[in-house]
Amino acid sequence: MRITVAFYGIPRCTPISAPSIEHRLLQPLRALGEVSVVHHLWKIGHVTSARSGEDAALADDAYAWFDQFDGCIEPPERFEDGESFQAWKTFGDDFGDNFGSLRNLMHQLQSLKRVTALVEATNPDVVVFARPDLQYHDAIPLSACRLAARFPRLCVVPIWNWWAGLNDRFAICGKSAYQSYGNRVDRAIAHAHALGGPIHSESLVKFALREAGVRTLAIPLTASRVRADGTVRPENFDSLATSTLWRGRRDKINRLRCRVTRQISKMIFSDAAWDKA
Numbered sequence: 690m691r692i693t694v695a696f697y698g699i700p701r702c703t704p705i706s707a708p709s710i711e712h713r714l715l716q717p718l719r720a721l722g723e724v725s726v727v728h729h730l731w732k733i734g735h736v737t738s739a740r741s742g743e744d745a746a747l748a749d750d751a752y753a754w755f756d757q758f759d760g761c762i763e764p765p766e767r768f769e770d771g772e773s774f775q776a777w778k779t780f781g782d783d784f785g786d787n788f789g790s791l792r793n794l795m796h797q798l799q800s801l802k803r804v805t806a807l808v809e810a811t812n813p814d815v816v817v818f819a820r821p822d823l824q825y826h827d828a829i830p831l832s833a834c835r836l837a838a839r840f841p842r843l844c845v846v847p848i849w850n851w852w853a854g855l856n857d858r859f860a861i862c863g864k865s866a867y868q869s870y871g872n873r874v875d876r877a878i879a880h881a882h883a884l885g886g887p888i889h890s891e892s893l894v895k896f897a898l899r900e901a902g903v904r905t906l907a908i909p910l911t912a913s914r915v916r917a918d919g920t921v922r923p924e925n926f927d928s929l930a931t932s933t934l935w936r937g938r939r940d941k942i943n944r945l946r947c948r949v950t951r952q953i954s955k956m957i958f959s960d961a962a963w964d965k966a
Contacts, residue, residue: 690722690838693813695871696760697729697800700751700821701736701917707754709912713825714817721831725811728760729804730821731796736917745917755821760807768795776878783887794890798874805871814838816867818860823912824921830908833861836957841865844898848907848954849926851947854891855898855905859912866903873897907954 694714700706718724730752736743752762768774769792777791784790801818808816815837817829833845841863847856862870873893880896881888898905914922 690815690834691725691811691813692718692722692815692817692834693725693727693808693811694718694817694819695727695804695808696755696758696819696821697804698797698820698822699731699733699736699747700755701747702822702915702919703751703754704748705915705919705921706822706824709823709825710819710821713828714819717828717831718817718834721834722814725813726758726760727804727807727811728755728758728762728821729800729807730755730760730762731765731800732762733765743916743918747917761803765796766799768792768799773878777881777888780881781887783889791888794888795874797890798877802872802874805868808867808871813867814864816862816864816871818862818867818870820858820912822915823858824915825910825912827910827912829861829910832957833906833908836906837861837863837866840904842903843906844870844903845906845908846894847910847912848947848950849909849911850891850924852889852891854889854893854895857890857894859910861908862903866898866901869897869901869903870894876900905950906957907950 715724715726732752733747735746755762769788774792774795777795778788782788782791804818815834817834819825837843837845842865843863844866845861847859850856850858860870873896876897877888877893879900880893883896884892895905911924911926913924916922
């Protein structure tokens with residue numbers, strides 16, 4: 690089995706994230722098949738975010754760990770000045786931070802698209818998309834990788850942090866599903882029209898995969914965001930509490946969808962991680 694692990698975005702505090710990436714993701718995968726690792730990372734020196742409260746310089750060695758892998762590290766472009774982002778803004782600023790969160794999403798998705806182009810050269814059976822700024826708490830369920838290899842139009846995501854969409858921080862994709870996941874920035878405007886409102890990261894995942902006919906299942910793998918100053922952010926891993934965004938009928942439908950997906954996934958995956966989920 691050929692497995693490609695793709696990292697994208699910004700590695701905020703690699704000394705904390707890298708050991709968990711090595712032990713929870715790469716080592717188990719190497720026992721399963723032939724593993725390639727690629728990355729596309731934005732090279733920045735300082736992280737500032739009004740929404741998260743971050744205002745810290747990145748360590749000098751934040752990018753060094755990724756030098757052992759194939760990939761690209763480059764300064765971020767000013768996507769916020771382009772026509773695409775201006776079109777995004779017309780649908781609204783849902784977080785009320787002068788489009789700061791929307792701008793960060795644009796940069797993240799553009800990085801994801803560029804690493805997806807690198808994935809193609811590895812001719813994978815399975816693609817694992819992983820953020821480099823997370824501390825992973827659970828070993829990747831190998832049964833999910835085997836299933837994605839057997840069913841190429843499958844995408845497996847964590848069961849938590851859905852927010853009326855699907856978790857956008859980690860995914861295991863079959864070879865016919867990974868481009869729909871990795872290139873979803875191209876579907877953002879169509880998503881906003883369908884939603885009738887601002888672009889949301891998690892609901893964009895759901896929209897892009899469903900539009901492409903990709904099937905989804907869920908796993909209980911958990912991971913926490915690591916800030917540039919080394920702080921590990923507390924996360925809510927409650928699958929039901931993080932499955933909804935709207936009140937009323939749509940809220941109930943999303944809760945039901947989460948319950949059904951969870952039960953189906955538990956019947957399919959046999960990994961011990963479900964015992965504690």
